[in-house]
Amino acid sequence: MRILTLAGRRLAASIPTLLLILIGVFVLLQFAPGDTVDALMAQMGGGDAETAKQLRQYYGLDVSAWAQLGNYLWRLVRLDLGFSAIYGKPVATVIGERLPATILLMTASLSLAFFFGLIFGVIAARGVNRWPDTLISTLGLVFYAMPTFWFGLMAIVVFSIYLQWLPAGGFEDITVARTGFARTLDITSHLVLPTLTLALFYMAIYLRIMRGSMLEVLTLDFVRTARAKGMDETRVVVRHVLRNALLPMVTLIGLQAGTMLGGSVVVESVFSLPGLGRLAYESVIQRDLNTLLGIVFVSALLVITVNFIVDLLYARLDPRISTGS
Amino acid sequence: MDMTRRAALLTSAAIASSVAFPMRSLFAQETPRKGGVFTVHYGAEQRQLNPSLQASTGVYIIGGKIQEQLVDLDATGKPVGVLATSWEAAPDGKTITFKLRDGVKWHDGRPFTSADVQFTAMEMWKKILNYGTTLQLFLTAVDTPDPLTAVFRYERPMPLNLLLRALPDLGYISPRHIYEGKGDIRQNPANLAPIGTGPFKFVTYERGQHVIADRNTDYWRPNAPHLDRIVWRVVTDRAAAAAQMEAGQIHYSPFSGLTISDAARLGKDPRFIVSTKGNEGNARTNTIEFNFRRKELADIRVRRAIAHALDIPFFIENFLGDFAKRGTGPVPSVSTDFYPADNGPQYPFDKKRAGALLDEAGFKAGAGGTRFSLRLLPAPWGEDITLFATFIQQSLADVGIKVEVVRTDGGGFLKQVYDDHAFDLATGWHQYRNDPAVSTTVWYRSGQPKGAPWTNQWGWTDETIDKIIDDAATEVDVAKRKALYGEFVRRANTELPIWTPIEQIFLTAISAKARNHSNTPRWGSSSWHDLWLAE
Numbered sequence: 037m038r039i040l041t042l043a044g045r046r047l048a049a050s051i052p053t054l055l056l057i058l059i060g061v062f063v064l065l066q067f068a069p070g071d072t073v074d075a076l077m078a079q080m081g082g083g084d085a086e087t088a089k090q091l092r093q094y095y096g097l098d099v100s101a102w103a104q105l106g107n108y109l110w111r112l113v114r115l116d117l118g119f120s121a122i123y124g125k126p127v128a129t130v131i132g133e134r135l136p137a138t139i140l141l142m143t144a145s146l147s148l149a150f151f152f153g154l155i156f157g158v159i160a161a162r163g164v165n166r167w168p169d170t171l172i173s174t175l176g177l178v179f180y181a182m183p184t185f186w187f188g189l190m191a192i193v194v195f196s197i198y199l200q201w202l203p204a205g206g207f208e209d210i211t212v213a214r215t216g217f218a219r220t221l222d223i224t225s226h227l228v229l230p231t232l233t234l235a236l237f238y239m240a241i242y243l244r245i246m247r248g249s250m251l252e253v254l255t256l257d258f259v260r261t262a263r264a265k266g267m268d269e270t271r272v273v274v275r276h277v278l279r280n281a282l283l284p285m286v287t288l289i290g291l292q293a294g295t296m297l298g299g300s301v302v303v304e305s306v307f308s309l310p311g312l313g314r315l316a317y318e319s320v321i322q323r324d325l326n327t328l329l330g331i332v333f334v335s336a337l338l339v340i341t342v343n344f345i346v347d348l349l350y351a352r353l354d355p356r357i358s359t360g361s
Numbered sequence: 362m363d364m365t366r367r368a369a370l371l372t373s374a375a376i377a378s379s380v381a382f383p384m385r386s387l388f389a390q391e392t393p394r395k396g397g398v399f400t401v402h403y404g405a406e407q408r409q410l411n412p413s414l415q416a417s418t419g420v421y422i423i424g425g426k427i428q429e430q431l432v433d434l435d436a437t438g439k440p441v442g443v444l445a446t447s448w449e450a451a452p453d454g455k456t457i458t459f460k461l462r463d464g465v466k467w468h469d470g471r472p473f474t475s476a477d478v479q480f481t482a483m484e485m486w487k488k489i490l491n492y493g494t495t496l497q498l499f500l501t502a503v504d505t506p507d508p509l510t511a512v513f514r515y516e517r518p519m520p521l522n523l524l525l526r527a528l529p530d531l532g533y534i535s536p537r538h539i540y541e542g543k544g545d546i547r548q549n550p551a552n553l554a555p556i557g558t559g560p561f562k563f564v565t566y567e568r569g570q571h572v573i574a575d576r577n578t579d580y581w582r583p584n585a586p587h588l589d590r591i592v593w594r595v596v597t598d599r600a601a602a603a604a605q606m607e608a609g610q611i612h613y614s615p616f617s618g619l620t621i622s623d624a625a626r627l628g629k630d631p632r633f634i635v636s637t638k639g640n641e642g643n644a645r646t647n648t649i650e651f652n653f654r655r656k657e658l659a660d661i662r663v664r665r666a667i668a669h670a671l672d673i674p675f676f677i678e679n680f681l682g683d684f685a686k687r688g689t690g691p692v693p694s695v696s697t698d699f700y701p702a703d704n705g706p707q708y709p710f711d712k713k714r715a716g717a718l719l720d721e722a723g724f725k726a727g728a729g730g731t732r733f734s735l736r737l738l739p740a741p742w743g744e745d746i747t748l749f750a751t752f753i754q755q756s757l758a759d760v761g762i763k764v765e766v767v768r769t770d771g772g773g774f775l776k777q778v779y780d781d782h783a784f785d786l787a788t789g790w791h792q793y794r795n796d797p798a799v800s801t802t803v804w805y806r807s808g809q810p811k812g813a814p815w816t817n818q819w820g821w822t823d824e825t826i827d828k829i830i831d832d833a834a835t836e837v838d839v840a841k842r843k844a845l846y847g848e849f850v851r852r853a854n855t856e857l858p859i860w861t862p863i864e865q866i867f868l869t870a871i872s873a874k875a876r877n878h879s880n881t882p883r884w885g886s887s888s889w890h891d892l893w894l895a896e
Contacts, residue, residue: 070772074780077814078771079407079419084494085810094547122408123568124553133568189600196608204608205601210571210592211398305598308605310569314597318406323772 042347047340054336058112061332062105065325071097072121075322095121108329117333118326122319127330131312135334137207138311140223141303142296144231149238150289154282156239157246158273164251172243180240184299188233188306195229202228205308230307234299238292245288249281256280282353290346294339391876393587397894399875402602402614403593406568409552412533413485416492418616418643421530421886423572423593427468428557429888430532431459431478432525434642434795438697438882440525444473444534444558448525454518454837461509465581467536468562475505480537482513484546492800493531496524518835520842526698526796529642529883534558560586560890569595580890587893603627612872612894615885616643619870620744625682627870637684637866639879642795643886644693647749647863650778650787653820657724657733658785664857666718667786668708670760671753673862675710680748681865688864690850691801693793695866695882699843705851708860715760724761732761739766740774740789745865750788780812782820791815791861797846802830805853821858 073091092098096107111118117127160172179187196204203209208223253259254277262272300313312331319328405419412424431445442448445459465473482503486493499519504512513519539551555563560582561574572593576586594611596602603623605611607630619627628635649667651658658664677685686694689704724732735757739750747768754764764786769777777783794800803809805826809816826849833845853859869885871878877891878884 068773069769069781070774070776072772074775074814075772076408078775079405079417084491085813087489087491087494088812124408124548130568189604192601192604192608197604200608204605204610205596206594206605206610207570210573210594211400211590306601308594308596308598308601310567310595314569318597321770321772 046344046347050336050340054333055109057332057336058109058329059105061329062101062108062325065320065323065328066101068320068323070323072323072325073097075324076121079322104325108326112333117330120324120327120330122322122324123327127326130315130327131330131334134310134312134315137304137309138297138300138313140227141230141234141300141309141311142293144227145234145238146289146293146296148231148235149242150285152235153239153242154246154285156243158250158278160243160247161250161254162273164247169247173247176240176243179236180244182237184233184237185302185306187236188229188303191229191233192306202226205306207309226307230303230309233306234296234303237299238296241292242285242288245284246281249284250277253277253281279353283350286346286349286353290339290343293342294335297335297338391895393876393891393893394895395587395893396589397587398590398592399588399613399889399892399894400611401591401593402606402611402618403572403595404597404599404602404614404616404618406595409547410555410563410566410572411535411552413481413535414489414547414552416490416530418886421883422615423574424533424555424557425559425886426561426574426591426889427555427559427563428533428535429559430528430534431461432528432532433887434529434882436880436882438642438795440529443888444478448521450519450521450837452837454520454835455515457513457515457519457521457524459511459513461511462581463509465558466579467538467558468556468577469536469539470579471536471538472508473534473536473558474508475503475511476508477534477537478511479503479505480541481534482511484540485535486531489546490531492527492794495803496527496531496799518837520798520835520837520839522698522839522842523796523798523834527794527799530794530886531799559888561588561591561888564590571595582890585890587891588889591889599623606633606870606872612875613878614870615867616640617743617868619868621680621682624868624870632873633870634873635868635870636879637868639869639881639884640867641695642882643792643867644695645790645792645865645867646688646691646693646861647745647865648787648789648791649753649860649862650784650789650819651821651858651860652782652785652787653858654782655735655785657722658735660722661857662718662722663724664860665708666715666722666760667757667762668857668860668862669711669715669718670762671756671862672710676749676752677863680752681745681863684868685745685863685865688861690854691791691793691804691859691861692797692846692850693864696793696795698795699797699846701843701847701850703847703851705854707854708862712760719760719762726761730761731763734763734765735785736783737764737766737786737788738774738778738784739768740787741768741770742790746789749863753786753788775814779814779816779818782811782818791859797849798830798834802834802849804859805849806830817858819858821856823852823856823858826852826856 072095073088077088120127120130123130156172160169163169192204195202203226207226214222259272259276262276297313300311301317304311304314316331407419410420410424412420412428429443432440433443435441444462446462447460448457450457461475467473487497487500499516500513501516502514536556539556540546540549543549553566560577560580562577564573564575566572575590596605599620602614603619606614624635627633651664653659673687692699694700719732726732737750737753739746750766754766757764778787791804803816805817807817807822807827829845829849833842836842836845874895876893876895881887
C-alpha cells in the first residue's frame with residue numbers, strides 16, 4: 037500500500053515537470069528558423085507562395101505561437117496527441133509504429149549491459165589490482181571512450197560485410213514474408229548488432245559502478261562480521277555484498293532509461309532501425325512539432341514508468357526504503 | 362572512379378543505340394530472367410508518394426513505378442508516349458490534342474480514360490503540383506470528346522516542345538474515381554498508397570522502414586515487368602547505406618545517395634557500377650546567389666570579383682572527382698536542345714583581377730586587409746555544398762572579403778533565404794528539368810512572390826531578361842525558342858545575379874547484377890518495366 041502511495045505521489049509530482057518539458061521543447065523549437073511548411077517545401081523541391089499559405093492555414097500555423105501551444109495543451113488534456121503534418125497520420129499512430137523497435141532495443145541493451153556490467157564488475161572487484169581487474173577496467177574504458185556510431189559501423193564491416201553472418205541494417209527481412217518463430221528469429225538476428233553497439237557503452241558504465249560499489253561494501257563492518265562467523269567467501273559476496281552493492285546500479289538504470297533514448301538516435305540511424313530516437317531527430321529536421329511533442333510526452337511517460345519500477349526494486353533490495361524510515 | 366565522365370557518356374550513347382536496335386542490344390545474348398526482388402536505397406522519406414501532386418525525385422523513385430505519365434523520355438532524350446500514343450498542336454499553340462493508349466487499366470481494375478487526364482490536369486497539375494501550377498497557369502480546360510482523346514486548351518500559346526519536355530516530370534496521371542468527391546485531394550489516403558497504371562502495384566508502406574510494390578500482372582506492355590517485387594529500404598545514414606550495399610541488402614542507390622568517398626570506393630568493386638549514366642536528365646548546377654539588397658553585391662564589379670576569386674577547376678579536381686565539371690551558365694551542357702553555342706562571359710580564376718575589380722568598386726582593403734564581411738548560407742542538400750561553402754569562405758578571404766558561414770537545416774535555409782531574405786550569399790543546387798521554362802527561368806524572373814522557394818528572391822530586377830523569359834515561354838517556333846534561351850544565358854552570365862560555376866550529374870551506384878538499367882536520361886525516376894536481375 038505504501039508503495040502505491042509513493043508511486044501516486046511521484047506520478048502527481050511528475051505532471052508539472054512534464055508540462056515544463058513540453059513548454060520548453062515548444063519554445064526551443066520556435067527559435068529554429070522555418071516551420072513545418074518550410075520543411076515540406078524543401079522536401080517537395082519547390083512550390084509557390086500561395087500553396088505555402090494554404091498549407092500553413094491547414095496545419096494551424098497561421099495563428100500565434102502561444103495560441104498554438106494553448107491548442108496543443110488543450111488537446112493533450114483530452115489525450116489527443118494531434119496530427120502529424122509530415123507523416124499525414126495521427127501522432128499516436130506514428131509513435132505506436134515506432135515504439136516496438138525502440139522498446140525492444142532498449143530492453144535488450146539495458147539488460148545485456150546490466151547483466152554483464154554486474155558480472156564483470158564483481159570479477160574486477162574480486163581480483164582488484166590483479167590482471168582480471170586490469171583487463172576488465174581497460175576494456176571498460178575503451179568501450180566507454182569509443183563513439184557508438186564508430187563501433188556500429190565497424191561491427192557492420194566485420195560481421196555483415198566480411199563474415200556475412202548478420203544483416204547490416206533494418207528491423208526485419210522484407211524480401212521474404214515470415215511468420216511466427218521464423219520471424220522472431222529474423223528480427224533477433226537484425227537486433228544483435230545494434231543491441232551490442234548500444235549495450236557496450238552502458239556496460240562500461242555499469243561495470244565501473246559495480247566495481248566501485250563492491251569494493252566499498254567489501255570494507256564494511258557487516259562483511260567483516262560475516263567472514264568472522266566463518267561464512268564461505270562466495271556466500272559472503274552473493275548474500276551480503278551483492279545485494280547492497282546493487283543499489284547504485286539500480287539508481288543508474290532509472291537515470292539511464294532517459295539517456296538511452298538519446299543514444300539510440302545514433303544507433304537507429306547507423307542500423308536503419310525504425311525507432312523513436314530517429315523519429316525524434318527527423319521531427320526536429322522537419323519541424324513536425326506535434327510529433328516531437330508527442331515523442332517527448334511518451335518518452336517522459338516511459339522514464340516515469342521505469343523510475344517507478346526502480347522504486348519497487350529499491351524496496352525489495354533495501355526494506356528500509358519501503359517502510360519510509 | 363575509373364570511369365571518366367567521357368567514358369560514361371560514350372557508354373550511355375552505346376546503350377542508347379542498343380535500345381533503338383533491340384536485336385543488336387548489348388545484352389542480346391542474355392534472356393531477361395523473370396522474377397527477383399530489387400532493393401533500393403530510399404534516403405529521404407516524403408510526405409506522400411503521388412507524383413501528380415509533388416514533383417521531386419524522392420517521389421518519382423517510388424511513385425514513378427506505380428503511376429505513369431502521358432510522356433516519358435527515351436534513351437536519346439526524345440519524348441516518347443507512355444499513356445499517350447500521339448500528340449498534335451494547333452498552329453496557334455493554344456490547343457494540344459493527346460491520343461491515349463487503349464486497354465490500359467488502373468490497378469483496381471477500372472479502365473484508364475481521358476476523364477482521368479482531365480481531372481488530374483485541372484485539379485492536381487494546375488492547382489497543387491509544384492512547378493505544375495506555373496507550367497499550367499494558362500490552361501483553361503481539358504476537353505474529352507471521347508474516352509481516348511484529351512484536348513488541352515490554353516489561354517496563351519503553349520510551346521508543344523516545352524510541354525513534352527515538362528510532362529515526363531509534371532505529367533503523371535492519377536485515377537479520377539479515387540480522388541473525385543473524396544474531400545481534400547492533399548489528404549487522400551491514396552497519396553500514401555498510390556493506385557496507378559504502372560508496372561508495379563503498391564503493397565505496403567511502413568514508415569521509417571520500407572515501401573513494397575509487386576509486379577502488376579495485368580500490365581499493358583507485353584512481357585513486362587520482369588521483377589517480382591521492388592523494395593525501397595529507408596536508410597537515412599549515408600555510411601549505413603553503403604554498408605548495406607556491400608552486405609548485399611541494397612541493389613541500387615540513386616541520386617548521389619552515398620558519400621563521395623563511399624561512391625569512389627564502391628566504383629572500384631566489380632560487384633557494383635558507379636556512374637552518372639541514366640541521370641543526364643537530372644543535371645544540376647552548383648550555384649552562388651547574391652543578395653542585391655546589400656549595396657556591395659548590387660555592384661556588378663563585386664559579383665564578378667567574387668567569381669574571379671574562386672579556383673573552380675582546383676575545387677572540382679580535389680573535392681568532387683571526375684563526376685563534376687566547370688559550369689558555363691544556367692543551361693547545363695547535357696541539354697542538347699537548349700545549350701547555346703555561345704554562353705557569354707565566363708569568369709576564370711584570377712585573383713589579381715578580382716582585387717582590381719574590388720578596388721575599382723571602391724571597396725579598398727581596410728585594417729587587416731579586410732574590405733567587407735558577408736554572411737553565406739549553404740543549403741544542406743549535400744556534402745559538395747558544404748565543402749563548396751568552406752572553399753568560398755577561404756578563397757574570398759584571400760581577396761579581402763570576410764565570409765561567415767551560417768549552417769542551417771532545410772527548413773531553416775528556405776525560411777532565411779526565400780522568406781526573410783536574411784542572407785548575403787547563398788550556395789546550393791539548381792536542378793535543371795529538360796526545359797529552361799520548367800524551373801530555371803523563375804530563378805531569374807523578377808516579381809516572384811516572397812516566400813516561394815527556388816525563385817528569384819535576390820532582389821534583382823532586369824526588364825530585358827524578364828521580357829526574354831516571357832517571350833520564350835509562349836514562343837511556339839522551336840528554333841526561335843532556342844535562340845531566345847541563348848540570349849537568356851548570355852544575359853544571365855553578363856549580369857550575374859546567380860553564378861553557376863559547377864555542373865554535375867547525379868551519381869548512381871547499382872549492383873552489377875542489374876540489367877537494362879540506366880538506359881534513359883531520367884532512369885531513376887522511370888518505370889523500370891524492363892529492369893531485371895541476373896542470378
